[in-house]
Amino acid sequence: MPENPLKIIEKLDPALLKNVNDTKALALNDGALPAKTKILIALALDASHGTVDGVRSLARAAIHAGATKEEIMETVRVAKYISGVGCVYVAARALDGMF
Numbered sequence: 001m002p003e004n005p006l007k008i009i010e011k012l013d014p015a016l017l018k019n020v021n022d023t024k025a026l027a028l029n030d031g032a033l034p035a036k037t038k039i040l041i042a043l044a045l046d047a048s049h050g051t052v053d054g055v056r057s058l059a060r061a062a063i064h065a066g067a068t069k070e071e072i073m074e075t076v077r078v079a080k081y082i083s084g085v086g087c088v089y090v091a092a093r094a095l096d097g098m099f
Contacts, residue, residue, distance in 0.1 A: 005053065028061075036065040040075040047076060047090045048083035055094035069099050 009017045028038045039062045046054035059072055072095070079087040 034065075036062060036067050036071075039065055040067060040071060043072065044075050044079040044082075044087075047079040047087040047094075050086065050090050052090055052094045055091055056098070059095060059098060 006017055006020065009020070028035055028042065031038075033041075039058055043055055043058040043062060046058055062072055062075075076087060076091040079091070
């Protein structure tokens with residue numbers, strides 16, 4: 001698994017990293033929506049924003065939360081519907097070699 005890109009923040013500003021991790025937990029932990037669904041939503045947003053590394057990381061997290069490749073690809077379809085075909089190219093780069 002690749003190194004956490006925020007590792008340097010842990011060294012430079014541990015309080016900021018704690019805030020980021022607390023916000024992640026608040027946003028992505030089980031609640032009214034299951035964690036898997038929230039992670040897939042985040043994946044769609046990262047695809048829409050062109051964040052290849054984010055899509056890759058979130059796809060791994062989604063799989064860990066029980067998502068199938070079909071669920072991930074349906075998520076990409078939703079992102080494409082809302083944000084355009086660029087999402088598909090981002091997802092293709094992110095998912096290459098994953099399945």
